[in-house]
Amino acid sequence: MITLDQLTYAYPSGLGLDKINLQIKRGEFVCFMGPNGCGKSTLFNILSGLKVASSGTYAFQQTTIDATYLKNAQQRQRLHQQIGVVFQNSDTQLFNLTVADEVAFGLRQLPLAEAEIERRVNDCLVLTGCRQLRERVPYHLSGGEKKRVALASVLALNPDVLILDEPLNGLTPAAQHEILALLTTLQQAGKTILIASHDYLQIKTSAHRFVVFNEQHQIAYDIDRTSLATKPELQKELALL
Template sequence: MSVTLKLKQLSYDYPNGTGLANINLEITAGEFVCFMGPNGSGKSTLFNILSGLKVATSGAYYFQQTQIDASYLKKPQQRQRFHQQIGFVFQNSDVQLFNLTVADEVAFGLRQLPLSPAEITQRVNDCLELTGCSQLRDRVPYHLSGGEKKRVALASVLALNPSVLILDEPLNGLTPAAQQEIRHLLTQLQQAGKTILIASHDYVQIKATAQRFIVFNEAHQIAYDVDQATLAAKPELEAELALL
């Protein structure tokens, strides 16, 4: 499998401190990776860089062998193409939902592209069905439950058919039933060829779904990068992740 994302000695500095410190990382196409670590350890900063919302202070970020930096993102066509390939679902769905109906929400990004009305309608219908949101199409997004909002936000991102999905705490605050729906959907998307990156504070919630676990420490560095087989062989490490 080809490497989709590569970070080389990447760091990010905030005015009042470090966000990320010397991160080296490769993620292969089709992986399901969970990022863990204490609050403020760098997970959200990393996701913002991977999705092009922030640019590293130093080091390099490559997406499909192309370096993603300030000069690359300044060019509108390149930036649009990049944002179509990497879909980011925010931790707070209310930040992401702003249209009057669910159907309009899913169609919003598509209407910025040179697509026919028929193709937009087809993509909207497909993504609503895939995420179990068809019955919500005429609802007002901010009237929905937390789990419904998560699924609508995901549908709006999937409409652009990205190859990589980044989700910041997608299970946070959801009922067990809604968590199971999201986990099942993410597994389906990975099986369809998507690369899935999520952040989670709860190892128990995600341990059977993610295949690889990258854990940040309070120094904003990667402390562990392990797969399910390694964790199964090291119960003391699994116990440590469960306490994060």
């Protein structure tokens, strides 16, 4: 579904990603880990079309995603529908006057009837446990509520891939559990889940695969959950990130 070949991204101050080779299959639940500044957010920005690699290739469903592809507004919109992103800071993603309007915003950019928009909004509010928040102002919500509303607004577009950048940060243990339970349900329904997290102990039973970056902006480990269970020293290393 996603193929990266020698993918590199250079900032003016230095490399953000260095020759990344990676394949992700449809329906996987992959956790990306590593120290701060190692390249996780940069990678997510490239996958979602917000940045373009400096070199190497990125293919999504066998289509090369590059500057030429993203210059086409229709193609760019299609990618953003297929790959939904929940940013680390939900406040940057929520800007409407009510939760219902927030979830409907992306849908209203599409040629959909109002009845279909309303159906999707209701479905996503129920799915994310936000129905009671429908008329609330997003800015006034708790951190966990904001995360769920941001997720509902992304799910409304029915993307194939969900990217979540540190979605557990700043949440109570109960809110973290709710988010992970929902992501597991979505993965079981066929969604591809890509999540960045520093909390290995929290994520270890949810993710099926762990891609770990080092400080050199390279992939140090790419290991499935079963294999990781046989490597206690690596588990300790991940728990300390």
